[in-house]
Amino acid sequence: MTDHVKMLHSVVSLDYERPPTLATREYLDAVRQKRLIGHRCPECGRVYLPPKGYCPVCVVATDNRDEVNLPTTGVLVTYTVLNPDALHALGQGSTCRGTVMLDGTAVPIMGTISVTPAEIHTGMRVRGVWGELTTADMVDPGWGVPGLKAWEPTGEPDVGADEVQRLLSEAT
Ligand SMILES: [Zn+2]
Numbered sequence: 001m002t003d004h005v006k007m008l009h010s011v012v013s014l015d016y017e018r019p020p021t022l023a024t025r026e027y028l029d030a031v032r033q034k035r036l037i038g039h040r041c042p043e044c045g046r047v048y049l050p051p052k053g054y055c056p057v058c059v060v061a062t063d064n065r066d067e068v069n070l071p072t073t074g075v076l077v078t079y080t081v082l083n084p085d086a087l088h089a090l091g092q093g094s095t096c097r098g099t100v101m102l103d104g105t106a107v108p109i110m111g112t113i114s115v116t117p118a119e120i121h122t123g124m125r126v127r128g129v130w131g132e133l134t135t136a137d138m139v140d141p142g143w144g145v146p147g148l149k150a151w152e153p154t155g156e157p158d159v160g161a162d163e164v165q166r167l168l169s170e171a172t
Contacts, residue, residue, distance in 0.1 A: 023053035026064060028138055031147050034130045036070040038105060039063075046172060047105040049145075057172070072128035072148065074102040074109070075159050077168050081117040096120045100128075100151055101167040108171050110143040112150040123158035126151040 020028070023039065027050040030037045038047045039062035041055035047068060054061050079098035096113040098120070113120055114129070131149030138146050 021053050023051040023063070026067070027051055028146070031138075031145065032133060034147065036072060036102075036145065037067050038070050038107075039066040040068050042066060047107070048172070049102060049105050049107050049109075068104070070105065071103050072130075073154060074100040074126060074128075074151075075164065075167060076113060076120070076122055076124040076126050076151070077101050077108065077164050077171075078122065079113060079120050081120065098151070100126055101171065106167070106170040106172045108143075109145055109148075111145075111148060114150045114152040119153075121158070122164050123160065125154040125156040125158065127154045 027037060036049060037051065038049035039051035039053070039055075040047045041058055041060060041062060043058040043060050044055060046055060046057065047070070048055070048062075049070060051062065051067070053063065076098045077100070079096060082095045082097060084093060094117050096115055096117060097110065098113040099108045099110050101107070102109055111128075113124075113126065115124075128145065128148040129150045129152055130147055133147040
């Protein structure tokens with residue numbers, strides 16, 4: 001009797017290149033100048049950062065005629081505290097990470113929040129801090145903005161819990 005193959009193990013590697021779109025190139029050019037730009041959908045008014053070249057909700061193309069300048073300020077809407085015994089924070093003190101809803105957009109941006117664990121809370125008004133822009137940032141900014149190394153409190157009054165909830169419900 002022949003044994004039937006029940007399982008095969010194989011390793012697959014796939015390298016690919018994704019050329020940046022015109023909207024992405026314009027966005028990265030602005031970031032090199034420490035500016036943030038987005039595209040405002042002409043149909044629904046949503047602002048996308050980085051600009052996608054279209055609105056996925058309305059299925060409408062956008063281009064540099066829809067470009068808007070954006071501030072580096074926003075509201076902290078979620079956060080977590082990474083403790084030193086966490087695998088990815090070994091050798092460091094506690095680090096605050098959070099999600100910021102940039103003013104004028106409904107786009108959540110993640111990053112390091114420059115406050116202590118005792119200070120962090122949702123509703124904080126924060127400002128992005130520009131740092132060195134690395135090639136690695138440009139290639140893969142993750143859920144952040146390339147060049148924005150952290151977010152610091154602006155000193156403005158907090159926004160209320162209702163506003164935080166509204167921002168979260170509108171996140172795209
Ligand atoms: Zn739209």
